[in-house]
Amino acid sequence: MKVQVRKGDTFWYYSNLFNVPLTLIIDSNPDSDPKSLQIGDTVHIPGYQVSYYKVQKGDTFWRLASERRLALDMLALLNPKESPRNLQVGQTLRIPVQVGFRIVDGRQAYDFDVLTKHLKELLDTYPFIRTEKIGQSVMGKDLLELQIGHGSKVVHWNGSFHANEWITTATIMQFLNDYLIALTNKEPIRGLDVSPYYEQVTLSIVPMVDPDGVNLVLQGPPKGPFGEEALRINNGNEDFSGWKANIRGVDLNNQFPAKWEVEAERKPKKPRYRDFPGEKPLTEPEAIAMTELAHARQFEKMLAFHTQGEVIYWGYEGKEPPRAFTIVNEFRRVSGYEPIRYVDSYAGYKDWFIKVYERPGFTVELGEGTNPLPISQFDEIYQETIGIFLASLYM
Structure with a gap:
């Protein structure tokens, strides 16, 4: 989430306002000098996203902040051009949302x-x-x-x-x-x-x-020479679920100079869906x-x-x-x-x-x-x- 620096704002203030460790804010803004923030500078607040809300009849900054358990100044910071005392029905406000949910769901074909x-x-x-x-x-x-x-x-x-x-x-x-x-x-x-x-x-x-x-296993052979060669190595079979190697048929975890010669002697001598250690x-x-x-x-x-x-x-x-x-x-x-x-x-x-x-x-x-x-x-x-x-x- 991005905010614009106001007069008197500091990284330390943002850390306390958003309850985010100061070091994470500093590291999220590597091009900013914490000691010399300028009015209008853009600052990244990690661990937050912005949602958008249309003002309803009777809404105030205080009411919206209270309902969402937000500090009042969070709304003021994200909506610097809006008058807290004169919200208009239908206008759009930016609401900070602390991310406590996963972005990554690992339960899927992960290509x-x-x-x-x-x-x-x-x-x-x-x-x-x-x-x-x-x-x-x-x-x-x-x-x-x-x-x-x-x-x-x-x-x-x-x-x-x-x-x-x-x-x-x-x-x-x-x-x-x-x-x-x-x-x-x-x-x-x-x-x-x-x-x-x-x-x-x-x-x-x-x-x-x-x-x-990984993409070969989950998506099948790509168009072009790499896909054609992979199909040839796989004996024309479009089921690549057993494929361990890289796209050239080299087993990457048999590629390192740590008794490589031992593996080369007993493993396949040409590209294969698994176990070929390379030339x-x-x-x-x-x-x-x-x-x-x-x-x-x-x-x-x-x-x-x-x-x-x-x-x-x-x-x-x-x-x-x-x-x-x-x-x-x-x-x-x-x-x-x-x-x-x-x-x-x-x-x-x-x-x-x-x-x-x-x-x-x-x-x-x-x-x-x-x-x-x-x-x-x-x-x-x-x-x-x-x-x-x-x-x-x-x-």
Whole structure:
């Protein structure tokens, strides 16, 4: 929500008027100097939207504010040209609405188009979210990283490394929405006050690593050579529900130089709907973008969300630090998921991250069943995962 600065207005005043943390208002207005606001400047108030109301007979600012439990000056601020004592029947007023409801509903087929729509709405409502384009997919879709908070500890989450595991993106995005609501409304999540983590943690999120593959699974083959090649790889079958790879038939979570040669020896030798690790490590733009992001951000810990199995993989060749054991046991406590230290599978993002940085890295396998998991599992998966999201911030 945008307001125009009046004489004497300050960020501190807006923080108190709208009951929004001052740091969120400052971060929502990065181009404004809090110490030198000018009359007429535009200021973003995070966590609010504007509704429009047509004045009825007998309405006054005081009555409208009282009925909606708003401070009277909120209405004055949003309607600076209206006379509080002389409202005209039929005129339109701007009414501030604090957003305590979800913009993101994860219970749907969550393709790149849905993600893009939700991101736009979240950025409009919560402009303290920072975004950075970290690369592009094979087909040119932007790979976006979201950042929330400005703590020295950088915690990273990612989803949809595998195309038919798109429910991971829906889960991440719905929790992100709940986190944003909690921050702006000063509310806890499961009894935990999350406001300190905004100052202590920088949360880095790549919600959809493989947008081309996700759209292939949910929308079918695109027109043109990429769609034609995907159909050829899929033996002409237009059912892509089993497709894990990117649009070129390369399994992105087999692309990393962490015993890649072991996987290459025993995996398919040419593009396929799953498991082909590529001709060599890091041939795909999506995998390259994720390695460059890790180098740039220096994550303190990393969580890659996959499906399925209700397990958490957390080791690689003994390079995982001792504290990873403590963290994964907390993940088990809050989710019921079973930790597994080692497994005969390599070349994944988690493997590479632990190998290079010797920091805690986790592959979290959500839900149970056959991929793609049905959307009917979403609510259960989400409730199981909330504790892991939170624990990744405080551990």
